[in-house]
Amino acid sequence: MPRLSGRTTLATVAASAGVSVATVSKVLNGRSDVSESTRARVQEVLREHEYVGRRPEPVERPSVELFYQGFLNSYSVEVIQGVVDAGQAAEVDVVVTSRPKHSQSRSSGRAQPWVRELAATGRRAAIGITSELTAADLAALSRARLPLVVVDPLNIAQPDVTSVGSTxxxxxxxxxxxxxxxxxxxxxxxxxxxxxxxxxxxxxxxxxxxxxxxxxxxxxxxxxxxxxxxxxxxxxxxxxxxxxxxxxxxxxxxxxxxxxxxxxxxxxxxxxxxxxxxxxxxxxxxxxxxxxxxxxxxxLREMGAVALRTALQLAAGEKVDSHHVELATQLIVRSSAAEPALEPAVS
Structure with a gap:
């Protein structure tokens, strides 16, 4: 069968197969009210002409904001990896951003622009790593109905702020x-x-x-x-x-x-x-x-994963078992500690 030139449309496929445009549409949509012989003929024409239909609208994945303050270090990289891995497993996009420790908006106590930006971009929740948050930050997040989970908070004493840490x-x-x-x-x-x-x-x-x-x-x-x-x-x-x-x-x-x-x-x-x-x-x-x-x-990675899962629970309106989760620590003995050296004898 000769290949049609130019962009292949439903009309050109229908003309080549000797059927109506409606029949081609039924075949593409998997409708059952088409005979097997007609379906086979239309599918053959579609393959011959490498028909590419209209691409479906992309499905918007939910996203959460993961922010840290100051410089990245070995600790925060491990926590971030845990959040990102958990987000991938949950099919949630994790957007990592850095926020300065001090800014004019923070000192003024006014509604925080960064929170308005998160709400405008459709974030489901926010996760902070060892971050220092003011009362204005917390109030702005509450008004925006953005759940917050903090990993090892620096200054948060409020019992209603959800946090993840270790023992x-x-x-x-x-x-x-x-x-x-x-x-x-x-x-x-x-x-x-x-x-x-x-x-x-x-x-x-x-x-x-x-x-x-x-x-x-x-x-x-x-x-x-x-x-x-x-x-x-x-x-x-x-x-x-x-x-x-x-x-x-x-x-x-x-x-x-x-x-x-x-x-x-x-x-x-x-x-x-x-x-x-x-x-x-x-x-x-x-x-x-x-x-x-x-x-x-x-x-650290599990702490990040727990923070992500908890944030999604809060975003879905679910209750969490505790506002503060502590994961167990463990002593790892290597070679930087030993018995103290004997004090030199006093003559």
């Missing part, structure tokens, strides 16, 4: 008890922002373990800044330059721990022979460190 207090205790079991008593805590809920829980776990062991915690043994490598470097230097430095450091994140390792290296201290370091998170950098980092594992 930070238990993790802080486990890290400190491990160092105590090795024989350390001069243990310092090198942590994150004082207002951060997860930092407070880790530090309280540290203090609880130290108090239970009867080990004092001098004021200068607690150093708080951010969960960043640079802060670990500065804090580690401050701790190690004390007249009586600690023999072990419990760091509130793996990146902070890496900064402490570098501070020790710069002072000629060997880890773990002369200084033990324990981190928190168990991100990839813990395994890439030298020595490999003993740390507290947070199920």
């Amino acid at each position: 930070n207090f238990a993790g802080g205790m486990a890290a400190t008890q491990h160092l105590l079991s090795l024989g350390h008593r001069r243990i310092a805590y090198l942590g994150g922002p004082p207002t951060s809920g997860c930092n407070q829980a880790r530090m309280n776990g540290f203090r609880g373990a130290m108090e239970a062991a009867g080990a004092p915690v001098p004021k200068e043994y607690v150093w708080l800044r951010e969960f960043l490598y640079e802060d670990g470097l500065a804090g580690g230097a401050a701790l190690l330059d004390l007249p009586e430095p600690p023999t072990a450091i419990f760091a509130g994140s793996d990146e902070v721990a890496l900064g402490a390792l570098e501070a020790a290296r710069a002072r000629g201290l060997r880890v773990p022979e002369q200084l033990s370091v324990v981190g928190f998170d168990d991100t990839q950098v813990a395994r890439l460190a030298s020595p490999q980092l003993t740390t507290i594992r947070q199920p």
Whole structure:
């Protein structure tokens, strides 16, 4: 059968097959009121002329907004991967954006433009990672009827804000008890922002373990800044330059721990022979460190997945079992902590 030139239409297919346009349409739509011989003839013509019908309208997939503040680090990348993977499984688009920590709109307390943008683009929900949100942010999200789930919130104390985290207090205790079991008593805590809920829980776990062991915690043994490598470097230097430095450091994140390792290296201290370091998170950098980092594992990807599933539940108007979900932490022993070195004999 000669192929027709130009764009193939229903009319040209019908003329070639010797049937009506309506019959061709019935064949394309799978209607049953067409004889088998006619159907076969029309389908043959469609194949011969490589007929491409009108493309169906694209089905709009639901989407959620995943935002973070500051710079991406090993912790946030793991959480984002968990959200994205869960979104793919649920056939939901995840749009990742960065929001500045401070802006004129945030300080003014007015309705937040970013929330209006989310509502205008049809987002079903918003997920924040270690984000600092104001009362104006929360009010704007509520007015827009956009459910919010926060992973490790920095400053949210409201009981009605849904959040996902880990057993930070238990993790802080486990890290400190491990160092105590090795024989350390001069243990310092090198942590994150004082207002951060997860930092407070880790530090309280540290203090609880130290108090239970009867080990004092001098004021200068607690150093708080951010969960960043640079802060670990500065804090580690401050701790190690004390007249009586600690023999072990419990760091509130793996990146902070890496900064402490570098501070020790710069002072000629060997880890773990002369200084033990324990981190928190168990991100990839813990395994890439030298020595490999003993740390507290947070199920970061699962935390992201739980945040995504919870956000979708709220968007669907479903009730959630708890406004705050904590996933279990686990001590991972590697090679950055050991028994403390013997004090040199006093002559």
